[in-house]
Amino acid sequence: xxxxxxxxxxxxxxxxxxxxLIALSTRIKKDRILFIQxxxxxxxxxxxxxxxxxxxxxxxxxxxxxxxPNEDFSIFVKKHRxxxxxxxxxxxxxxxxxxxxxxxxxxWHGVPLKxxxxxxxxxxxKFRPSKLWQExxxxxxxxxxxxxxxxxxMLSDPKKYVITGAPRNDWLFxxxxxxxxxxxxxxxxQDVKYIFYIPTFREGYLGLKQGDKTYKNPFGFxxxxxxxxxxxxxxxxxxxxxxxxxxxxxxxxxxxxxxxxKNMVLLTDLDLxxxxxxxxxxxxxxxxxxxxxxxxxxxxxxxxxxxxxTPVDLEAYKSTRGIMIExxxxxxxxxxxxxxxxxxxxxxxxLYQPDYxxxxxxxxxxxxxxxxxxxxxxRLWKFMDDLLSR
Numbered sequence: 005x006x007x008x009x010x011x012x013x014x015x016x017x018x019x020x021x022x023x024x025l026i027a028l029s030t031r032i033k034k035d036r037i038l039f040i041q042x043x044x045x046x047x048x049x050x051x052x053x054x055x056x057x058x059x060x061x062x063x064x065x066x067x068x069x070x071x072x073p074n075e076d077f078s079i080f081v082k083k084h085r086x087x088x089x090x091x092x093x094x095x096x097x098x099x100x101x102x103x104x105x106x107x108x109x110x111x112w113h114g115v116p117l118k119x120x121x122x123x124x125x126x127x128x129x130k131f132r133p134s135k136l137w138q139e140x141x142x143x144x145x146x147x148x149x150x151x152x153x154x155x156x157x158m159l160s161d162p163k164k165y166v167i168t169g170a171p172r173n174d175w176l177f178x179x180x181x182x183x184x185x186x187x188x189x190x191x192x193x194q195d196v197k198y199i200f201y202i203p204t205f206r207e208g209y210l211g212l213k214q215g216d217k218t219y220k221n222p223f224g225f226x227x228x229x230x231x232x233x234x235x236x237x238x239x240x241x242x243x244x245x246x247x248x249x250x251x252x253x254x255x256x257x258x259x260x261x262x263x264x265x266k267n268m269v270l271l272t273d274l275d276l277x278x279x280x281x282x283x284x285x286x287x288x289x290x291x292x293x294x295x296x297x298x299x300x301x302x303x304x305x306x307x308x309x310x311x312x313x314t315p316v317d318l319e320a321y322k323s324t325r326g327i328m329i330e331x332x333x334x335x336x337x338x339x340x341x342x343x344x345x346x347x348x349x350x351x352x353x354x355l356y357q358p359d360y361x362x363x364x365x366x367x368x369x370x371x372x373x374x375x376x377x378x379x380x381x382x383r384l385w386k387f388m389d390d391l392l393s394r
Contacts, residue, residue, distance in 0.1 A: 034392075048096045095109075175287070182198075202300050292355070
């Protein structure tokens with residue numbers, strides 16, 4: 005164990021020296037903006053890059069860098085040389101700031117519902133604020149509410165937050181989501197209803213298992229009859245799209261390989277990448293959202309469509325990961341379903357009662373989204389343009 009610790013420490017020291025040397029030896033191109041994309045599952049960086057106007061593309065050198073799944077020495081050098089050459093570095097997940105002469109804009113990837121950073125229950129050591137989050141120059145925010153939630157976790161300077169809304173949420177207003185789903189899945193009937201199930205990431209977060217959900221079925225219910233559920237979906241002209249976290253796709257692939265289901269389909273990050281799509285470009289095809297603790301529901305509220313929550317291991321999840329709010333049931337803008345029968349009942353209500361939970365959705369949306377217009381990217385582009393014009 006001691007040898008492993010020393011080896012990891014030595015590797016980190018060498019990596020830092022390498023990054024510093026690359027930064028010192030690389031000239032910053034004052035018109036270069038680098039956008040780092042780490043997945044196809046809601047990348048704000050990719051959405052902002054894609055939304056750039058022709059005027060911005062002519063005025064600036066815009067570079068999209070897709071992070072590779074594995075990194076060797078040559079990739080390490082290429083990545084950090086590219087970062088060091090950019091005046092502005094835009095990220096959705098990790099933070100990078102090669103030197104004080106670079107500008108780092110952190111767009112992040114969701115409103116904290118589950119605890120992260122300083123709020124994380126599962127941490128076995130005393131939390132130390134990330135140096136990179138201390139050094140980040142600007143942080144994208146949805147609202148004052150979002151700023152309060154995220155900064156409680158990441159402990160940066162609240163004055164660094166810029167309220168523009170998330171670039172990826174612009175797709176909820178403008179993307180041809182149903183056309184994208186047809187591109188992914190073929191040609192279902194025109195009147196089909198899409199139900200998306202988007203669970204949170206659990207396995208292996210910080211080396212710890214979160215909650216005690218079973219993976220005997222996708223929802224973690226005590227009992228689940230997939231054939232019956234498939235018939236229920238068919239009877240109601242619905243297709244259930246399972247979108248697991250990219251790090252947990254193998255778990256769902258193992259499950260789906262056992263059942264030849266017609267109306268329950270799996271959508272992976274690779275599926276999206278192969279079609280040149282980000283998940284948020286098809287999210288507005290969703291008629292009903294189902295999740296447990298994923299923050300995707302905060303974004304989905306912008307569509308004012310029904311959602312259902314399946315917190316099957318709420319108490320265990322609270323004790324191993326933690327929830328940012330006191331009452332989960334009182335907070336979420338939709339009903340809870342903890343078993344198959346309850347889920348089918350709630351899906352029926354969502355399909356045939358258009359105003360089900362509408363008032364609560366709208367109230368919560370107003371508190372979490374200052375802007376509900378699909379122009380987040382335009383606001384961020386203006387901000388960056390003004391920044392580089394100073």
